[in-house]
Amino acid sequence: MPRPTIYDVAAAAGVATSTVSRAFSSPNRVNARTREHIFAVAADLGYRPNPHARALLSGRHHTVAMVVSDITNPHYFELIRGAELRAKASEYTLVLVNAEESPRVEYDQIQRLVPSVDGFVLGASRLPDENLVQIAGQRPVVLMSRELPGLPSVVLEHTQGCHQIVEHLASLGHRHLIYLAGPRNSWMAATRWSALRTAAEELGLRAERIGPFTPKASHGAAAADSAIRAGATAIVAHNDLLAIGVMRRLKQRSVQVPQEVSVVGFDNIFAADLCTPGLTTLGGAHADVGRVAIEILLQATGPQQPTGTSPQVALPTELVMRESTGPCA
Amino acid sequence: MPRPTIYDVAAAAGVATSTVSRAFSSPNRVNARTREHIFAVAADLGYRPNPHARALLSGRHHTVAMVVSDITNPHYFELIRGAELRAKASEYTLVLVNAEESPRVEYDQIQRLVPSVDGFVLGASRLPDENLVQIAGQRPVVLMSRELPGLPSVVLEHTQGCHQIVEHLASLGHRHLIYLAGPRNSWMAATRWSALRTAAEELGLRAERIGPFTPKASHGAAAADSAIRAGATAIVAHNDLLAIGVMRRLKQRSVQVPQEVSVVGFDNIFAADLCTPGLTTLGGAHADVGRVAIEILLQATGPQQPTGTSPQVALPTELVMRESTGPCA
DNA sequence: GAACGGACAGCAAGGGGTTGCCATCAGGTT
DNA sequence: AACCTGATGGCAACCCCTTGCTGTCCGTTC
Structure with a gap:
């Protein structure tokens, strides 16, 4: 018993296939009584329109x-x-x-x-x-x-958000931040860096960019080492995963967070709240x-x-x- | 300029549409030279078969x-x-x-x-x-x-896995475990409970089930409270989210993990490694x-x-x- | 040389809907 | 009573591709 088609419905309801079709796709083109009758028959037969046949002609696939x-x-x-x-x-x-x-x-x-x-x-x-x-x-x-x-x-709204980050760091006395950049072809990475730099300039901080890094936790170790070597007191990582990877590496190297280095991420993923220390991060809905x-x-x-x-x-x-x-x- | 169809290709190649169709769907039904010619023309026109038309007849949608x-x-x-x-x-x-x-x-x-x-x-x-x-x-x-x-x-392989969990707990001296059950209609929840109970019996532990709970971190608080009230020394939560929620609540209530209560989860999600203390959990690929x-x-x-x-x-x-x-x- | 068979290409019928256009009809106008 | 109008339903073409069947061509076989 294959799926019923409009032909089956039309036959069962005693109307033309076009009427069945219209009952479903443009209900006001068909008399209310006829429509209800068609719906009843269709429901009875378990008819469901075939989306592909529909898409073929209409070009709309839902x-x-x-x-x-x-x-x-x-x-x-x-x-x-x-x-x-x-x-x-x-x-x-x-x-x-x-x-x-x-x-x-x-x-x-x-x-x-x-x-x-x-x-x-x-x-x-x-x-x-x-x-x-x-x-x-x-x-x-x-x-x-x-x-x-x-x-x-x-x-x-990352421009605004980056400004908040820099302000936060500035108010904590940081004078130098390092941005661990995301992938080269990431628009977000470019935007964040540009916003961070502008905000840093405005607030009198020195901003430096290192990278690009693949934004995964596993790549945090290399990123952390680079950042330490650059003498960072504040690290802004491209995202939380990278930030978490960085913090892991810092712990491994016995660099205290936040006493020696502050770390900020982006995205506020679930894990940011669970890692130790909890990760300061720019979230959003x-x-x-x-x-x-x-x-x-x-x-x-x-x-x-x-x-x-x-x-x-x-x-x-x-x-x-x-x-x-x-x-x- | 709408997408070219097999008609366009057929016309451009000077063959019938069926030949074009076959060149794509059953290449060995058509002469190699004709086929190559068709492919060349098709590539030239940027032809791509329409998956819907194909699905309509073949019933296969990929x-x-x-x-x-x-x-x-x-x-x-x-x-x-x-x-x-x-x-x-x-x-x-x-x-x-x-x-x-x-x-x-x-x-x-x-x-x-x-x-x-x-x-x-x-x-x-x-x-x-x-x-x-x-x-x-x-x-x-x-x-x-x-x-x-x-x-x-x-x-x-949860039966095996649950056995491992219970053995682990038993070897740590626990005599009583509490399973915080997952949703009522979860097959997994039933299976885990049954495996835990069997293993517990075998190893001489008392196993108790509480729940069901929605397996999210936010529902961990209630689960934790129930577990404490039941006098748990070892809690096996239906999944890591619930376990993490439980640990949060325990911290809130100043119940030390693992000194006073041990907690085990399922799934080994990324966050399980990040929470404090790290969550013992049954993972897998x-x-x-x-x-x-x-x-x-x-x-x-x-x-x-x-x-x-x-x-x-x-x-x-x-x-x-x-x-x-x-x-x- | 006629009969035969295989390889290949084309015809045309779908597959399940949609929709432009036309026919019908009831109701309203004048 | 003749005419018009809008609402409604049907016909049939069409969307793009697949495939059973047919016809043609050419090489084999006896």
Whole structure:
């Protein structure tokens, strides 16, 4: 017993297939009584429209893809969760793709999915601008943790946030901070560094950048060693994972945090609250980033013509102070 | 300029559409020279087959869905990662669905996806057996962290693992353990309890179960209070999140871990290594669970007839000892 | 040299819906 | 009574690709 089709429903209800189709896709084009009758018959038969047949003609798949630069980063869990929830609320299917920090993989996967999805949400895309523009020409795209003029995006307000970090460090007496940079092709890394440097200048601190580092805990050891060698009293790591890796290494080398060195991270992942000492970090409502990104995307894939506007949303950040930062030695 | 179709390719190459189609889907049905020519023209035009049209007829979508009971649980990240990687390796698309701990949501989402995916991987499904059997009748299904005769599954070897836990506790002099149970409809919770109880009996410990508890850190406080009231010297929590929540509460109540109470978790999530004291927990290669599950699923969705066998894979566990367990007071 | 068989390409019928256009009909106008 | 209008439902083409069947061509075989 294969799935019933509109033909079965039409036959059972004694109407034409087009009427059945319309009853589902544009209910007000069909008389209320007929419609109810069709619905009843359909429910009886257990009919469900075949999304592929529908997509074939309409070109709309009720599916969006979320591409993340590295799925192993816990920071994304929140984004994914927010996105999944929002997509589900609109009965959209969420396809998840891991770019494994490789622009190549990212691009290939996106191209593979172009025919099957209505749009893309890209998390911290490592692709060059021109690729993003090209993809945006094929399907609606919303960027997360990245901005590009002309494309909609959702980010956390990092300029502001970085300023808070530097202020926090300055008020603790630090005169010199070291930023452990993220991947070379990370927009976020560039933005953070630029914001940190500006804020540092403004507040009379010396800012230095080391890196790039792969933002994983395992790469924290090398980062920590470099930072110590550079004579850091305050380390701002590209993200919490790196910061946690740094702190581990510092403990190993018997460098006291925060007495000798202060450490700050980004993202406020679950683990930041659990490590010892607790990690001071710049957090924010990451689930909202995912949620809003999907929301904008659904707007863009909607039936109404694209408005031409590309909202660039910046959600507030919050400096979560824990024990990894303290007065400068 | 819409995407080129086989018609465009056929016209440009001077052959029939069917020949183009066959050149792609069954290359040896077409002369090598013709084929090469078609490929050249197709590449030139930037042709890519439309997966929906293909799926419409063939019924194969090159897509599998992964449904997890609660996406916010870090334990799943590994599963998801392993699954995503494996799916990508076979050029399958992975759809991610969060059941939010609700059997209702789980079932509805699955039914919604039935027409669009080739199969399901269900992580810690909360559905009753009969639902699973029914779904398995519609599409191939592979269970993770759950077993059901007749359905393929991938789990960690928990019986063995639980035995290790109890042995560990027994060797530390504990005579009484309390299991903080997971959700009522969790197969895993039932299995762990049964394994713990058996092992406890064997080793002469008294085992007691409290719960069920929602396995999140935020529910650890209540669990901790119950456990203390029951006079626990050793607590085995349903998962690491709950264990971490318990330890937080114990610290709050100035109950020393492990001096007064030992705590053990399950899953060995990233945070287990970071909390203080480090959490003793039963780990395993979770990414492999996801990987193997997808592998079995792809096997089952493959062209060859289902073999009728339903592999029940059990991957080894590993008791990771940290500082949260110690000699009984 | 006729009959035969294999390799290959094309025709056309779907697969499950959507939708532009037309036919019908009831109700309202003048 | 003739005419118009809007609401409603049906016909059939179309979306893009797959595949069973047919026809052609050419090399074999007896």
